[in-house]
Amino acid sequence: MKKLLAKLCLFIIPAFIYLGASIYIDAYNVFHVDNIRLTYVTPNQNFIKTKYVLNNKDRFNAFVLGSSRAGNLPLDGLPKMGPEGQKLHWYNMTYAMGCPEENYQTVRTFLDNGVKIEELVILVDEISMWRNAFEGTGDLIFATYQTYEENPLKFYYAYIKQKPLLKLLPAVIENDLAEEGSEVLLKKSLFYEYGVGEANTDMAIGSPTNMFEPERSLEYTEASTSVESVRRLKEFCDENGIELLVITSPVLESTYRQGVDNGYLDFLTDLASVTDYYCFSGLNAYTREAMYYFDASHFRPYVGREMEKVLFGNDNERMNSVSEACSVATVVPFGTIVTADNVDEVIGGLVQELGK
Amino acid sequence: MPVYTKLFVTFFFAIFLTVNMVRRIWNENKSFCTFISNILLLGASIVFYCWSNLRFILFPITIGVISYVSGIVLGRCHSYKKSIILAFAGLELLPLLVYRLVGLRTDLFDVPTEELIIPLGLSFFTLQAVTYTHGVYKGTLSAERNPLIVLLFVSFFPCVSSGPIARAEKLLPQFGEYKVFDYDEITDGLRLMGWGLLKKLVIADNLATYIQAVRGAEGEKYGMALLLAALLYSFQLYLDFSGYSDIVIGCANALGYELGKNFDHPYLSVSIGEFWRRWHISLSSWLRDFVYIPLGGGRVGALRKNLNTLITFAVSGLWHGAGITWIVWGLYHGICLCIENILGIGKNVIVSTPRRWLRIFWTYVIVTFGWIIFASDSLHEVADTIVSFGRIPSEMAMIVADGIAVNRVLMVPHGFNLALSLVFLVGYLGISGTTYRNSGLKLIKSKKPVIRWGGYFALALLILFFSAENSGEFIYNRF
Numbered sequence: 001m002k003k004l005l006a007k008l009c010l011f012i013i014p015a016f017i018y019l020g021a022s023i024y025i026d027a028y029n030v031f032h033v034d035n036i037r038l039t040y041v042t043p044n045q046n047f048i049k050t051k052y053v054l055n056n057k058d059r060f061n062a063f064v065l066g067s068s069r070a071g072n073l074p075l076d077g078l079p080k081m082g083p084e085g086q087k088l089h090w091y092n093m094t095y096a097m098g099c100p101e102e103n104y105q106t107v108r109t110f111l112d113n114g115v116k117i118e119e120l121v122i123l124v125d126e127i128s129m130w131r132n133a134f135e136g137t138g139d140l141i142f143a144t145y146q147t148y149e150e151n152p153l154k155f156y157y158a159y160i161k162q163k164p165l166l167k168l169l170p171a172v173i174e175n176d177l178a179e180e181g182s183e184v185l186l187k188k189s190l191f192y193e194y195g196v197g198e199a200n201t202d203m204a205i206g207s208p209t210n211m212f213e214p215e216r217s218l219e220y221t222e223a224s225t226s227v228e229s230v231r232r233l234k235e236f237c238d239e240n241g242i243e244l245l246v247i248t249s250p251v252l253e254s255t256y257r258q259g260v261d262n263g264y265l266d267f268l269t270d271l272a273s274v275t276d277y278y279c280f281s282g283l284n285a286y287t288r289e290a291m292y293y294f295d296a297s298h299f300r301p302y303v304g305r306e307m308e309k310v311l312f313g314n315d316n317e318r319m320n321s322v323s324e325a326c327s328v329a330t331v332v333p334f335g336t337i338v339t340a341d342n343v344d345e346v347i348g349g350l351v352q353e354l355g356k
Numbered sequence: 357m358p359v360y361t362k363l364f365v366t367f368f369f370a371i372f373l374t375v376n377m378v379r380r381i382w383n384e385n386k387s388f389c390t391f392i393s394n395i396l397l398l399g400a401s402i403v404f405y406c407w408s409n410l411r412f413i414l415f416p417i418t419i420g421v422i423s424y425v426s427g428i429v430l431g432r433c434h435s436y437k438k439s440i441i442l443a444f445a446g447l448e449l450l451p452l453l454v455y456r457l458v459g460l461r462t463d464l465f466d467v468p469t470e471e472l473i474i475p476l477g478l479s480f481f482t483l484q485a486v487t488y489t490h491g492v493y494k495g496t497l498s499a500e501r502n503p504l505i506v507l508l509f510v511s512f513f514p515c516v517s518s519g520p521i522a523r524a525e526k527l528l529p530q531f532g533e534y535k536v537f538d539y540d541e542i543t544d545g546l547r548l549m550g551w552g553l554l555k556k557l558v559i560a561d562n563l564a565t566y567i568q569a570v571r572g573a574e575g576e577k578y579g580m581a582l583l584l585a586a587l588l589y590s591f592q593l594y595l596d597f598s599g600y601s602d603i604v605i606g607c608a609n610a611l612g613y614e615l616g617k618n619f620d621h622p623y624l625s626v627s628i629g630e631f632w633r634r635w636h637i638s639l640s641s642w643l644r645d646f647v648y649i650p651l652g653g654g655r656v657g658a659l660r661k662n663l664n665t666l667i668t669f670a671v672s673g674l675w676h677g678a679g680i681t682w683i684v685w686g687l688y689h690g691i692c693l694c695i696e697n698i699l700g701i702g703k704n705v706i707v708s709t710p711r712r713w714l715r716i717f718w719t720y721v722i723v724t725f726g727w728i729i730f731a732s733d734s735l736h737e738v739a740d741t742i743v744s745f746g747r748i749p750s751e752m753a754m755i756v757a758d759g760i761a762v763n764r765v766l767m768v769p770h771g772f773n774l775a776l777s778l779v780f781l782v783g784y785l786g787i788s789g790t791t792y793r794n795s796g797l798k799l800i801k802s803k804k805p806v807i808r809w810g811g812y813f814a815l816a817l818l819i820l821f822f823s824a825e826n827s828g829e830f831i832y833n834r835f
Contacts, residue, residue, distance in 0.1 A: 013813060164821065
């Protein structure tokens with residue numbers, strides 16, 4: 001029996017080989033928070049970015065929150081100083097399918113772990129109206145940092161259990177052997193400086209093209225936790241002296257119309273009951289033209305820059321930006337501030353735009 | 357608790373260690389040691405069964421009790437033995453018969469009923485119980501006085517879910533024997549388990565990913581894809597079921613019990629008759645001994661013999677499932693076998709190798725065609741599949757002339773590596789070829805330790821790295 005057990009113990013060797021491969025290849029980069037490998041597999045950005053910020057508590061004090069669409073708010077257009085003259089160091093905390101409920105939990109985690117936050121910009125769109133926080137580790141790309149906090153072993157085990165993606169190996173090795181100044185390393189440093197994978201300083205507009213097919217959207221229902229999450233976030237920010245800016249995304253017309261059919265305008269109405277926000281949604285010069293978008297949901301940095309001019313620019317810049325965004329359909333000006341008092345009028349304007 | 361899961365492996369090792377510890381502690385009191393081991397195994401079997409569905413535990417227990425009583429009654433009665441065995445066998449088979457007939461009624465007459473959940477292993481342990489009753493009736497077995505042994509025989513956890521259907525004459529006496537720790541037997545069992553896991557998790561389940569994607573695709577399907585899916589299904593089914601059999605036979609061996617072979621290179625058969633001597637051996641031999649032979653077997657005239665064959669295969673079809681396709685599939689094999697009987701195929705030894713390979717290929721084609729019926733939900737689906745093969749020439753022309761990607765015509769799912777799955781299949785077939793006339797276990801044990809351990813590590817790494825993302829339920833679990 002002892003001989004048998006001793007020999008069975010030798011099978012720890014293939015187990016360790018598997019473990020090593022799993023950790024090394026690490027498609028979702030959860031084991032490589034400080035050395036992310038940029039491959040065609042989208043990493044678990046919620047976990048990586050949160051952990052990275054917590055590991056560098058003093059480096060950032062201002063954050064952009066939302067889904068990946070907010071990735072194209074260029075760093076250059078964000079304010080360098082806060083209202084009280086403090087320097088702002090921005091980090092883009094956005095990731096695929098990010099939702100207000102998760103964003104709220106992220107902000108709480110930051111504060112609970114000693115990160116000083118001066119300013120927040122949260123971008124909501126028609127994903128926010130139906131996407132609630134993901135629970136558990138079932139879908140590895142979306143497992144949140146908070147899931148890790150509840151049970152780190154279970155969290156990491158879920159990734160180790162996942163078969164290592166062997167075809168990713170060449171890309172991983174290329175990342176690890178990348179030389180100074182290479183495109184790979186530049187993208188990596190951008191990720192750690194501002195939280196984006198691609199330089200969003202390219203203000204080019206695409207060529208005129210057909211409208212993209214709408215991005216998938218689900219209905220806005222009572223099950224949505226987004227409005228309540230924004231309310232809690234606002235309260236939390238007020239209690240902790242954090243400047244919060246809520247903005248709605250300029251959604252491409254095809255996706256916007258589908259979103260409206262699924263209740264997006266009701267969502268915007270409910271949102272106004274908990275916070276004021278800047279409304280960039282609606283039909284304007286940008287949302288009606290696919291050339292300002294990479295696809296049916298991601299606006300180009302050019303549009304992001306125009307949004308920043310409305311949010312943070314001087315009066316002149318703001319006026320020019322609003323005027324440029326105006327089109328024959330536009331009733332609600334680009335970046336209108338929506339409050340509980342004027343929301344009905346704004347929504348009425350958006351409805352009128354759709355009818356034109 | 358599927359036998360290919362980490363949970364089962366953990367469960368098995370826990371039982372294995374406990375049973376061997378018991379045997380070691382009480383090795384001086386052999387009868388007590390055997391008694392405690394059997395209690396442990398019965399307890400483990402009950403836990404194993406309850407894990408799948410607690411409410412059905414009464415089924416194997418009741419069948420076990422009926423078997424036990426049948427043995428006692430048959431052992432004591434000297435008259436009306438035939439009526440008694442028919443009554444008890446009827447009782448043992450009754451639950452299976454009821455489920456099948458209800459299912460058949462639903463299928464044939466489109467009667468809406470709530471989905472019937474069949475107790476785990478019902479098709480297997482009921483047949484296994486009959487072998488005990490029959491053994492006592494025939495006198496090949498003495499009536500077992502200890503009810504625990506009969507219960508253990510009926511519900512023995514390695515084989516309760518999907519067989520093999522063990523013969524009482526072979527398995528039951530083993531529970532009365534004193535078992536010692538046999539290093540060679542145990543390691544042979546573990547090797548077989550590992551081999552079974554490779555067949556199931558790496559080859560069968562990866563093939564299943566492709567086959568299910570093709571069969572489940574919406575709209576019209578490419579004939580080439582359906583043909584490839586049909587050809588691969590033959591192997592998926594074989595590897596899935598024989599993989600399961602290897603796991604449970606290996607598991608039983610490691611515990612000290614011999615269950616016998618359930619598959620013996622069936623796709624290297626030169627006739628349908630030989631195929632059924634090599635495929636699901638425990639079931640086909642049960643049908644031969646308890647259906648075909650009682651009907652008269654081959655000792656009657658040619659016409660009656662063929663009728664007996666057809667009835668036996670119809671029963672086989674019905675055993676597999678309560679639907680028209682199963683019965684048609686069974687009859688299809690019955691007709692093929694009848695044709696072989698009439699033409700005298702399979703009676704003569706084939707000496708020439710090319711002719712042998714031609715016969716192997718032809719048998720494979722016949723069997724694969726049968727699997728198309730076996731795997732279809734309706735005869736309409738069978739017809740659609742066969743009609744789709746007629747489109748293959750035009751599809752091939754599309755590839756050559758229009759440059760349509762082969763992957764598209766073969767409907768390979770995005771991200772799925774069909775080539776790798778085929779490499780694994782070919783690799784397996786190569787290994788299988790070497791073990792046709794030689795025991796695989798003897799072959800591996802004859803190698804040097806470095807080569808042996810290299811093989812074991814390679815097997816473990818293949819399972820760890822290449823087992824399918826979603827392991828499907830064993831196909832034969834459904835029967």
